[in-house]
Amino acid sequence: MTSSVSGPSPQQPSEPLDSLLARAAAGEGDAWHTLVNSYSKRVFGLLVRQCGDRELAEEITQATFVKVVGHIGRYREQGKIEPWLFRIAMNRLRDEMRRRGRQARPMDMSGARGDGESSGDAAAWHATQDRIQRGGGDEGSDSEDPSQRADRAEQVDRLKAAIESMNEADRTVLNLRHTAGLSFAQIAETLGEPLGTVLARGHRALAKLRKLMTEDEESTSNESRDRQEAGTE
């Protein structure tokens, strides 16, 4: 099974990006509003996932757009606004982390609202997992088996724990791909690294996640079988 280098489809404006950028560079406020609306959530989301600090992420999101607007009149590289934008955000975050003398830490994905995810997301998460397990369809009904739901909740918890246990470089690639919605080529440009390196890191990260989740699943099923055997005896 393969996946293309291009990334997941993020929220994209209906107008082509280059056109929006050109209009914003010409001083058209509505084009700039569209750009900010299209990217602020992804920039903020990426920063929250990277540092786990909502206030810092908000501050850096604003600083990122201030820097972008300051250079928008001179921006000439067509088709590269996303790597440019996220590179500014990542560099800012790295500088700020260095200034504050601490390492980036992953967002605690336990679902607490204060850590970035809304409290209502847990239900959405479970519903999504249900749809995925049913075959990826979007027509999932609410009539689901409580035991299935419990299984999926366990699966989600394992995934969260696996992501948290990964190193920062692997997590950064995952966040850039799945939160910022960048392709591997764009991630390579954002990080200033060769595409091959980023592809290898992405592959390694996915393999590690798959292994962590499989091991966890096996140990869980073993435990439950042991419990069942102990019960029959």
Added chain:
Amino acid sequence: MKRPMNKPQTSHERIESDPWLDALLDDALSADRITMPVGLTGRIIAATEHQLPSRHGVLATIGSYSFIARYAATFLLIASLGATFFIVSNIGQQNRENELAQAQAAQQASLARLQQVEEDVMRFAQNAPVGNDPLLLVDAPVDQSIDQVKARLNSSEITSAVDTWDQMTESLEIELARLETESNG
């Protein structure tokens, strides 16, 4: 939630992956799962909008139109420069004319005063008790007339008066000569 699928490829390179895990990660890490701070987008726009490049800058406006607009702007610039030069030249010419008129007026005033002095001298001579000898002052120059009058007078008072007229005449003649020189220059 948006399901990321079928985005056009940007490269032929592919990475081996598990679609189930990939989809799980898309949902787990999606930016949609992060609650945006209230009003963040508005604050960003408020902080950045005024920094957008000006849409109505004069140079930008001229640059975005055809070359005709630029020619028109150049013509207007040259015309305004010509008009300014013309106005400045006119003011200089007018000043020179005013100065000349003032000099001529001063000259005429001096001549009038000289004439008055001559008339005074003649009137004095006619009324002065200088005997019966007639004075031929009408056609003579004023200095000769004064000399004649002085020669016939003994009174120191009258001499002093005539001397005053003499001095006044001299100064007026000097003044006239100066004015004439200036107006010629």
